[in-house]
Amino acid sequence: MKRCTADILKALRQLMSRHQLNAYLVPSEDAHMSEYVADCDKRRAQLTGFTGSAGTALVTESEALMWTDGRYFLQAEQQMDSNWTLMRALAKDVPTLTEYLANRGFARVGFDPTTLPFGRFIEMRDSLAAGGTELVGLPDNLVDAVWTGRPERPLGRRLFLLTAEEAGAGPAEKLALLRQEMQKCKAGLLILSALDDVAWLFNYRAVGVIPMSPVLFAYAAVTPDSAHLFADLHESALAEFKQHVAETGVQLHAYAKFQSELEKLVAGSSGRVWLDHRASAAVGLPVPKARVYTADSPASVLKAVKYAPERAGMARAHVLDAVALCRYLHWLELQLAAGSPVTELSGSNQLDQLRSEMEGFVEISFETISGSGSNxxxxxxxxxxxxDRPIVPDEAYLVDSGGHYRCGTTDVTRTVFYGAAPGAQLKRHYTLVLRGHIALSRLTFPENVLGSRLDTHARAALWTAGLEFQHGTGHGVGVFLNVHEGPCAISGSRANPHEIGLKRGMIVTIEPGFYLAGQYGIRVENVVEVVPQPGIAEGFDGLQFLTFKPLTLVPISTKLVDRSQLADEDVAWLNNYHAEVRQVVGDELKKRGFAETYEWLVRETEPI
Amino acid sequence: MKRCTADILKALRQLMSRHQLNAYLVPSEDAHMSEYVADCDKRRAQLTGFTGSAGTALVTESEALMWTDGRYFLQAEQQMDSNWTLMRALAKDVPTLTEYLANRGFARVGFDPTTLPFGRFIEMRDSLAAGGTELVGLPDNLVDAVWTGRPERPLGRRLFLLTAEEAGAGPAEKLALLRQEMQKCKAGLLILSALDDVAWLFNYRAVGVIPMSPVLFAYAAVTPDSAHLFADLHESALAEFKQHVAETGVQLHAYAKFQSELEKLVAGSSGRVWLDHRASAAVGLPVPKARVYTADSPASVLKAVKYAPERAGMARAHVLDAVALCRYLHWLELQLAAGSPVTELSGSNQLDQLRSEMEGFVEISFETISGSGSNxxxxxxxxxxxxDRPIVPDEAYLVDSGGHYRCGTTDVTRTVFYGAAPGAQLKRHYTLVLRGHIALSRLTFPENVLGSRLDTHARAALWTAGLEFQHGTGHGVGVFLNVHEGPCAISGSRANPHEIGLKRGMIVTIEPGFYLAGQYGIRVENVVEVVPQPGIAEGFDGLQFLTFKPLTLVPISTKLVDRSQLADEDVAWLNNYHAEVRQVVGDELKKRGFAETYEWLVRETEPI
Known part of the structure; x- marks a missing residue:
């Protein structure tokens, strides 16, 4: 359904005229370049009607243009009314935003500096300067000004304050580590823009601010002798929070005070000002050019290597999660066997319900993918x-889901089949995906190797059959924090300049798949921990050699496996994995009195 | 031995003073960022006494500093006299060149704009500008001015003019392809700075200008309706060359006219000016900022995919080269069996001699690596x-060598052992290297995948044993052109932003190794062609699937193989490879009457 955008465009153009702007730019990003965006920050969606995650709108005096990529062409056409022109990014003869602006030769293009990454702003500014086009940053967002009924920015109300024992280190210790990194880089001021970096630093989590991302709207600023947190807490949470961070000496400021305090902090500090890659133009612009130091956020880099209690918490979260998922898969089998209708949506709701029954469960970590057959x-x-469609026994069913627990975050995909006998092609494809999963899981590699260099090991089996999947093989996972966490990953399609090498204690996913349009999707995903390779005390030239240890402990369908296509080592890996699943998760099921699910688990973990 | 640099430094400082410079910068690069540098361009070596391939010198009024990397610390210390201070790049507390300059706060730092890549110049200029330091480009190189007895820049004298049939396309056709690429990118002027790009475009090769690199000193400039070649040819070669390029309408200019003509070409053209990544500051500076377009050279990208006659020529060159190398390895075996002394150097000379006896041989393609035991x-x-040391039967002997033939360029490494029985450790390491070589050689992969994503397949076997090698796995190879040719490669240690994906018809090396300091080195290197994977007519989503076909046809030592450590598929690959070597190279040996070498070949290619 299309929303009529005539009124909001008219109001926006009036404001543009008042500011003498030829055009106004509306990106999709919030001020922290977050993956999930709160409702109050969905300005591009509000303006255009298009609700997809990626897109940039540009409103001129006579045109309204929206750039998005191929994933969203159809959706954008369906959602945008005739006031809008869809700009198909990368399509032939479609200019980029910068090219379009350069061609038009506007004098003044307005934007909200919090919505553009600083690096992107610099690039655009420099390439437009030659043509006399100025990018004009306005402190107030013009879409906000014309957005009737814009939701309030949510406060931190339901807070989780993690002890140093839970988190592995207290905020004071983490601040000291950041200051060490600052000293190495001669930085006198560090600004953390990523919301999960700030939550990690101060050992808090928050629910109800951004869906599925347990963070607050916040910035942190660190100097050699002061620390500042800019965040709005509900008064019910304030006293406890102040006590939580008391030993850090951090000064609490209102979120809205960030911009004015930033200017004071820059003026009052010396040396470089360290901005991470999430910093917006609003963060970078007040810093004198010669003092700008843009590099990976040291908090992101430190956060990627988990402390021992975090690793233990993640392992525990995955056992809890496995209980819920095993109960779901068992329940689903029973329903289908009894002929009781279950749909993708009702199944997904049932899974949410079972997760919510686990102790320590907080919320789901991303929107569940529950797809049967062609979906x-x-x-x-x-x-x-x-x-929505029914889940039926004779189709492959893919379920990708996860939860935030007080002790950790999960993300698991299984592909199952409840019919009598899967077709030969489905078995062949499933077995190729599984071979890729096992090949990467079994790999031994030296520390600090980039995950992007390992990703093709999960693809090589599919490649032998002329098959490929079009997504990354794996991503970092936060500890009761964002389910997609950088800067480590196992993804090679696009080179990521911010990627860092794999180290002991990092936690990532392994999730190869295969997707046959109109028929089925297959994905086998585990969360794994990077651990020392047993048996190699010290590698060549002092290198430590590493491998992956699965944290996810949920049966991998053996019904879909063509045993003859697996090497002996692959079979041994699968049987060992299932033995551990049966042992660890089986104990939990028995302890909790889920005797029938335990019997199901035993069947599902039979050696092949 | 140290050369005394007092006089040249004194003379340089006098010139610096005349130009009011606080410092003068002397990089190692020639004006084309060539891998191999002609003697007349070895300014940094002349100035410092240090002859290694990488290093940057900076002379101030009171200091003389030379930055180089860890490979060269020892050599630089041995070669530089006390006037020089070695700056150990990446060592603790050693500033980078830019940091050093920023700290010193000089007003004017001179340099020769032909010796700095344009991109690096921009970075340095921008980061020094804030501190008030100006980089001053001087048209004449100050080291040249004080270099007594500097060799003349060599002229093109011995030219090879390739027919369109040999090269796959004539210069007019290649110009048309370049103009198509220019049109796509809205470029009105294209400057080719890489010497091999220019040689490729005009289908010439030259010997005697730069050792082992069959090119001329040259630039090419292309507009939609004109083409310009800046190169100095000896008059004996001129008439034939003019005829060779007659149909292209190219205007020939003296090499020294490039700078002044460039300014006219920029002024006389419209649209973007396309500079490749080899362009020096001298090429970039005359171009208005808004018109600069820096991207991969379209000639490099086109050149990487070989034409059918080029592929046939490369195959033929490898057969010719295999005859020479088989004769050498057989000869070496006989010498050692007879107790006749052979050293690394005398062996290498013998190999050069045998190569030179092959028809079409021009010169070696790089300096031979001939290393016995710990060397x-x-x-x-x-x-x-x-x-130099004797090659003895009880040591592993590594020989990495190659030649330029009129029809193609080769690069091959074999590791052999002529003793009674190699030690268990050597066999184990050799077998791990071979497993990596075979794993990558057998890989099936989709078109356009970056080679850097495949490189770990050549390492995974070594990694299982906690071992690693510290060089790239493979590089592109030119056709009677540079033995190291971009922009495709199979090397993942450093992300290369200019790397392009693998396509049918590209030619690269596969050369994993293992090096045990003080004991032995192992490397097994083939040149391979990227070919369609037989049996996959069309892959998923229309993707073409590819694999590697060895062009190098030289026996791989089986004496060093631990058969029990190879999978059946690996053994099958090796036996198939040897069957082809015996067939193809065996025929050549017989045809040429090398009956004993043929018998040696039969022994060396016995199935295992």
Whole structure:
């Protein structure tokens, strides 16, 4: 359904005229370049009607243009009314935003500096300067000004304050580590822009601010002798929070005070000002050019290597999560066997319910992908009432889901089949995906190797059959924090300049797949911990050699496996994995009195 | 031996004073960022006494500093006299060149704009500008002015003019392809700075200008309706060359006219000016900032995919080269069996001699690495009279060598052992290297995958044993052109922003190794062609699937193989490879009457 955008465009153009702007730029990003965006920050969606995650709008005096990529062409056409022109990014003869602006030769293009990454702003500014076009940063967002009924920015209300024992280190210790990194780089001021970096630093988590991302709207600023947190807490949470951070000496400021305090902090400090890659133009612009130091956030880099209690918490979260997922898969089998209808949506709701029964469960960590048959072939499928379909025994069913628990975050995908006998092609494809999963899981590699250099090991088996999947092989996972966490990953399609090498104690996913449009989707995903390779005390030239240890402990369908296509080593890996699943998760199921699910687990973990 | 640099430094400082410079910068690069540098361009070596390939000198009024990397610390200390201070790049507390300059706060730092890549110049200029330091480009090189007895820049004298049939396309057709690329990118002027790009475009090769690199000193400039070649040819070659390029309408200019003509071409053209990544500051500075377009050279990208006659020529060159190398390895076996002394150097000379007897041989394509025992463990070893040692039967012997033939260029490494029985450790390491070589050689992969994503397949076997090698796995190879050719490669240690994906018809090396300091080096290197994977007519989503086909046809030592450590598929690959070597190279040996070498070949290619 299209929303009429005539009124909001008219109001915006009036404001543009008042500011003498030829155009106004509306990106999708919030001020922290967050993956999930709060409702109050969905300005591009409000303006255009298009609700997809990626897109940039540009409103001129006579035109309204929206750039998005191929994933969203159809959705954008369906959602945008005739006031808008869709700009198909990368399509032939479609200019980029910068090219378009350069061609038009506007004098003044307005934007909100919090919504553009600083690096991108510099690039655009420099390439437009030659043509006389000025990018004009306005402190107040013009879309906000014309947005009737814009939601309030949510306060931190339901807070989780992690002890140093839970988190592995207290905020004072983490501040000291950041200051060490600052000293190495001659930085006199560090600004943390990423919301999960700030939550990590101060050992808090928050629910109800950004869906599925347990963070607050916040910035942190660190100097050699002071620390500042800019965040709005509900008064019910304030006293306890102040006590929580008392030993750090951190000064608490209102979130809205960040911009004015930043200017004071820059003026009052010396040396470089360290900005991370999430910093917006609003953060970078007040810093004198010669003092700007842009590099990976040291908090992101430190956060990627988990402390021992975090690793233990993640392992525990995955056992809890496995209980819920095993109960779901068992329940689903029973329902289908009894002929009781289950749909993708009702199944997904049942899974949410079972997760919510686990102790320490907080919320789901991302929107569940529950896809049966051809819906499973849509990589980023989200079931809606319109697309919902029954889960039936004779189709492959793909379920990708996860939860935030007080002790950790999970992300697991299984592909199952409840019919009598899967087709030969489905078995062949499933076995190729599984071979890739096992090949990467079994790999031994030296410390600090980039994960992007390992990703093809999860693809090589599919490649032998002329098959490929079009998504990354794995991503970092936060500890009761963002389910997609940088800067380590196992993804090679696009080179990521911010990627860092794999180290002992990092936690990532391994999730190869295969998607046959109109028929089925297959994905096998575990969360794994980077651990020393047993048996190699010290490698060549003092290198430590590492491998992956699965944290996810949920049966991998053996019904879909073509045993003859697995090497002996692959079979041994699978049987060992299932033995551990049966042992660890089996104990939990028995302890909790889920005797029938335990019997199901025993069947599902039989050696092949 | 140290050369005294007092006089040249004194003379340089006088010139610096005349130009009011606080410092003068002397990089190692020639004006084309060539891998091999002609003697007349070895300014940094002339100034400092240090002859290594990488290093940057900076002379101030009171200091003389030379930055180089860890490979060269020892050599630089041995070669530089006390006037010079060695700056150990990346060592603790050693500033980078830019940091040093920023700290010193000089007003004017001089340099020759032809010796700095344009991109690096921009970075340095911008980061020094804030501190008030100006980089001053001087048209004449100050080291040249004080260099007594500087060699003349060599003219093109011995030219090879390739027919369109040999090269796959004539210069007019290649110009048309370049103009198509220019049109796509809205470029009105293209400057080719890389010497091999210019040689490729005009289908010439030249010997005697730069050692081992069959090119001329040249620039090319292309507009939609004109083409310009800046190069100095000896008059004996001129008439034939003019005829060779007659149909292109190219205007020939003296090499020294490039700078002044460039300014006219920029002024006389419209649209973007396309500079490749080899362009020096001298090329970039005359171009208005808004018109600069820096991207991969379209000639490099086109050149990487070989035409059918080029592929056939490369295959033929490898057969010719295999005859020479088989004769050498057989000869060496006989010498050692007879107790006749052979050293690394005399062996290398014998190999050169045998190559030179092959029809179409022009010169070697790089300095031969001939390393016995512990010398083989030095990755970039070059034998000198000082390091020379006998090749003895009980040591592993590594020989990495190649030639330029009229029809193609070769690069091959074999590791052999002529003793009774190699030690268990050597066999184990050799077998791990071979497993890596075979794993990558057998890989199936989709078109356009970056080679850097495949490189770990050549390492995974070594990694299982906690071992690693510290060089790239493979590089592109030119056709009777540079033995190291971009922009495709199979090397993942450093992300290369200019790397392009693998396509059918590209030619690269596969050369994993292992080096045990003080004991031995192992490397097994083939040149391979990227070919369609037989049996996959069309892959998923229309992707073409590819694999590697060895062009190098020289026996791989089986004496060093631990058969029990190879999978059946690896054994099958090796036996198939040897069957082809025996067939193809065996026929050549018989045809040429090398009956004993043929018998040796049969023994060396016995199935295992």
């Amino acid at each position: 499973g072939a849509i990589i980023h499928y989200r079931v809606t009432p319109e697309t | 083989g463990a030095i990755i970039h070893y070059r034998v000198t009279p000082e390091t």
